Amino acid sequence: MYRLFQFISKQRAFIVFVLLEVLSLWMFYSYNNYPNAVFFNTTNYYAAKALETSNSIAVYYNLRNVNQDLATENKQLREMVLKLQAQQLVQPKVNYKADSIVAARFQPIVAKVTELTTNQFNNYITIDKGTADGLAPGMGVISSTGVVGKIKSCSEHMSRVISVLHSEYTMSAKIRRNNEIGSVKWDGKNPELLEMTDVSRYKSVKQRDTIVTSDYNYVFPADIAIGYVTKVGVKKDMTFHDIQLKVATNFNTLSYVYVIKNRLEKEVKQLEETPESKTPQTSKAPQTTKP
Numbered sequence: 001m002y003r004l005f006q007f008i009s010k011q012r013a014f015i016v017f018v019l020l021e022v023l024s025l026w027m028f029y030s031y032n033n034y035p036n037a038v039f040f041n042t043t044n045y046y047a048a049k050a051l052e053t054s055n056s057i058a059v060y061y062n063l064r065n066v067n068q069d070l071a072t073e074n075k076q077l078r079e080m081v082l083k084l085q086a087q088q089l090v091q092p093k094v095n096y097k098a099d100s101i102v103a104a105r106f107q108p109i110v111a112k113v114t115e116l117t118t119n120q121f122n123n124y125i126t127i128d129k130g131t132a133d134g135l136a137p138g139m140g141v142i143s144s145t146g147v148v149g150k151i152k153s154c155s156e157h158m159s160r161v162i163s164v165l166h167s168e169y170t171m172s173a174k175i176r177r178n179n180e181i182g183s184v185k186w187d188g189k190n191p192e193l194l195e196m197t198d199v200s201r202y203k204s205v206k207q208r209d210t211i212v213t214s215d216y217n218y219v220f221p222a223d224i225a226i227g228y229v230t231k232v233g234v235k236k237d238m239t240f241h242d243i244q245l246k247v248a249t250n251f252n253t254l255s256y257v258y259v260i261k262n263r264l265e266k267e268v269k270q271l272e273e274t275p276e277s278k279t280p281q282t283s284k285a286p287q288t289t290k291p
């Protein structure tokens with residue numbers, strides 16, 4: 001306390017000067033209309049800016065919850081879309097309608113990306129869901145814009161996904177415009193480009209054609225975007241098109257994915273693993289001997 005009084009005593013001239021300055025400024029702005037209005041408007045302006053900045057910070061930190069809510073809502077909408085697509089007529093001339101269980105066989109499960117790579121020759125993605133959430137190796141993974149990859153391995157709460165940007169990953173695909181079937185694979189170079197092969201050079205392929213998943217798999221639902229044709233050519237001394245695609249999924253901004261669970265996968269695998277039935281032997285009626 002003594003040091004405080006000693007400090008005030010030494011600095012009394014400066015303290016009195018500051019107090020008089022504050023008093024004079026207060027009187028100046030209080031008894032003059034124009035300076036008072038300028039001060040009031042300036043104060044309000046900076047107060048509004050401070051409030052706007054504070055709200056922006058609050059909104060930014062709340063984006064995680066907003067994204068989670070949107071991902072959950074998108075999951076419900078995507079499940080409805082998949083069911084409606086399966087119930088549509090396959091061909092206009094064929095009166096076909098999928099069974100309700102078959103139509104609802106694909107169930108999307110929301111997961112968050114915790115780690116991913118795009119600059120390796122074989123890229124992987126880690127997500128925060130595992131066997132405890134019903135995930136299993138072999139399940140397809142998609143984003144809101146297109147195909148992401150396929151689950152390779154699972155722990156109880158995490159899963160590792162083989163990205164489409166993997167040199168050994170190939171998927172069955174088709175051209176949406178004419179249903180021509182081919183295969184899509186990454187060449188290990190540009191993470192924004194894929195290659196489509198096995199499409200005959202005599203089939204129609206155009207730039208900007210959409211390449212989607214085909215109907216011949218139980219990993220992905222049909223018609224999920226894989227990429228968009230950016231270049232069409234013919235391979236030298238080959239009878240197939242040389243097709244280049246721009247990948248549909250933006251891996252640089254990938255935050256949430258949807259794991260596709262096929263409720264009928266076990267049933268399909270059991271049918272595929274069933275050995276071919278042997279030709280049944282014709283039974284002969286027992287012969288009776290005459291006495």
